[in-house]
Amino acid sequence: MRKISMKLAFYFFIVVFLMEVILMFYLHQNMLQQQTEAELQRLMTAGQNHRDVLQQQYTATTLEHIVLMESNEERAVIIVDDEQRVLAASPNSEQQLQQLPTTLTTEQNSFLTTDWQQQLYIISVHPFETATQAGYVIMFLQTAPLHSMFNELNEHFILSGLISGLLLLLAYVLLSRMLTKPLIRMKEATERLSKGQFSVKLVQKSNDELGELANAIETLAQDLQRVQEGRNEFLAAIAHELSTPLTYLSGYAAVAKRPQLSEQQRQQYLTIIVEEAASLKQLVHHLLEAAKLEEPQFTVLKQPFAVAPFIERIATFVQPAFVEKNIHFTYHYEQDLMMIADEQRLEQVLHNLLDNARHYSDAGSTVTLTAAAQHGRIAFVVSDTGIGIAKHEHNAIFERLYRVEKSRSRRFGGMGIGLAVVKEIVEAHDGEITVHSELGKGTTITIWIG
Numbered sequence: 001m002r003k004i005s006m007k008l009a010f011y012f013f014i015v016v017f018l019m020e021v022i023l024m025f026y027l028h029q030n031m032l033q034q035q036t037e038a039e040l041q042r043l044m045t046a047g048q049n050h051r052d053v054l055q056q057q058y059t060a061t062t063l064e065h066i067v068l069m070e071s072n073e074e075r076a077v078i079i080v081d082d083e084q085r086v087l088a089a090s091p092n093s094e095q096q097l098q099q100l101p102t103t104l105t106t107e108q109n110s111f112l113t114t115d116w117q118q119q120l121y122i123i124s125v126h127p128f129e130t131a132t133q134a135g136y137v138i139m140f141l142q143t144a145p146l147h148s149m150f151n152e153l154n155e156h157f158i159l160s161g162l163i164s165g166l167l168l169l170l171a172y173v174l175l176s177r178m179l180t181k182p183l184i185r186m187k188e189a190t191e192r193l194s195k196g197q198f199s200v201k202l203v204q205k206s207n208d209e210l211g212e213l214a215n216a217i218e219t220l221a222q223d224l225q226r227v228q229e230g231r232n233e234f235l236a237a238i239a240h241e242l243s244t245p246l247t248y249l250s251g252y253a254a255v256a257k258r259p260q261l262s263e264q265q266r267q268q269y270l271t272i273i274v275e276e277a278a279s280l281k282q283l284v285h286h287l288l289e290a291a292k293l294e295e296p297q298f299t300v301l302k303q304p305f306a307v308a309p310f311i312e313r314i315a316t317f318v319q320p321a322f323v324e325k326n327i328h329f330t331y332h333y334e335q336d337l338m339m340i341a342d343e344q345r346l347e348q349v350l351h352n353l354l355d356n357a358r359h360y361s362d363a364g365s366t367v368t369l370t371a372a373a374q375h376g377r378i379a380f381v382v383s384d385t386g387i388g389i390a391k392h393e394h395n396a397i398f399e400r401l402y403r404v405e406k407s408r409s410r411r412f413g414g415m416g417i418g419l420a421v422v423k424e425i426v427e428a429h430d431g432e433i434t435v436h437s438e439l440g441k442g443t444t445i446t447i448w449i450g
């Protein structure tokens with residue numbers, strides 16, 4: 001049974017079938033018992049009445065009357081004396097007589113036999129006694145009508161069993177349509193997904209769990225498509241970023257090899273090669289960092305440290321790069337500040353932010369780094385008066401591989417990884433990051449850690 005619809009139908013069928021069998025059996029037995037009990041009761045009451053009348057007035061007319069009353073197809077009566085000689089009897093009652101035992105000893109109204117399934121008659125005995133005569137009123141009820149009622153009841157139950165079986169079949173068809181069709185459609189959709197066809201659209205969605213599942217599959221398809229596109233872009237960006245410096249490297253290396261070159265020129269070309277190699281290394285380092293952040297075991301190692309020497313160290317490191325580009329770099333911090341964070345990762349964050357500030361600012365502008373306590377946390381602010389970022393890009397710049405306008409990134413380089421790394425490190429610290437920026441005026445990025 002590989003199909004879910006078959007399984008469902010099977011379990012459904014078994015459960016309903018069992019329920020039905022139990023219920024029908026109970027109902028059948030109950031009805032039968034009630035019917036036979038009612039018949040027995042009627043026989044007993046009639047016998048008692050005849051006996052009472054006889055006790056009150058034992059005459060030939062009474063006997064005649066009783067026999068007349070009980071002379072029908074189903075019932076018969078035989079009245080005997082205490083020696084079991086017949087005093088009066090319904091016509092054609094020889095057969096009934098044979099059913100009687102040779103001696104009757106009953107002293108009260110009782111049944112001689114009630115086994116309607118095995119016997120031809122149900123027999124009740126009612127002793128009477130008057131001053132002149134004692135004996136028994138014996139009542140006979142044919143069991144044949146009970147048998148035919150039993151058969152009729154069976155027929156009804158078989159018929160209703162068949163009808164409910166048909167209904168069950170109908171329920172199976174409907175159930176399999178309602179439940180398994182959407183499941184099969186979703187299965188097909190996921191198969192298409194695994195083949196790389198991401199344009200999945202599931203029609204006729206219900207608003208139950210199946211509908212939610214269908215929505216989840218559609219979202220998954222969109223996410224996969226985005227990831228796929230992102231990966232393609234990523235590869236294209238890497239290829240592009242690596243190929244430019246490599247072209248330079250191979251070009252300059254070829255030139256540096258020329259024998260007629262002066263020592264000074266050779267040194268110049270070698271310096272360019274060293275610089276390009278360094279920037280390549282930086283690029284690869286960024287890529288590795290980005291890949292590392294994807295790993296699930298990425299954790300930050302928080303330790304207490306003083307903010308002042310931390311900022312001083314960073315400032316000393318970045319200062320020469322700013323000087324080279326003729327950008328004014330200043331920094332401020334509150335004395336005696338302590339914080340708990342992963343110092344190395346935080347340093348990487350500030351390096352990336354300062355690198356961007358320098359990258360996207362022209363000569364003559366100003367870049368500022370400040371560190372201050374704010375609401376129990378430490379706020380680091382990197383502010384520049386550079387080219388700025390348009391408002392609609394503010395959220396997107398934190399996405400991996402996002403670069404503001406292709407033309408701009410071509411001019412400025414960069415891979416759109418720096419800020420994604422920054423954001424992930426800040427979030428791993430349960431920190432916050434905000435950006436305030438205006439095109440042509442500058443950018444301020446603030447992070448809160450602590």
Ligand code: ADP
Binds near residue numbers: 420
């Ligand atoms: P990249 O390596 O391209 O700099 P980032 O993730 O660091 O990647 O930055 C994403 C984009 O945000 C950059 O392409 C750039 O256009 C923009 N950006 C980041 N920082 C600044 C800034 N200080 N001033 C202007 N634009 C910025």
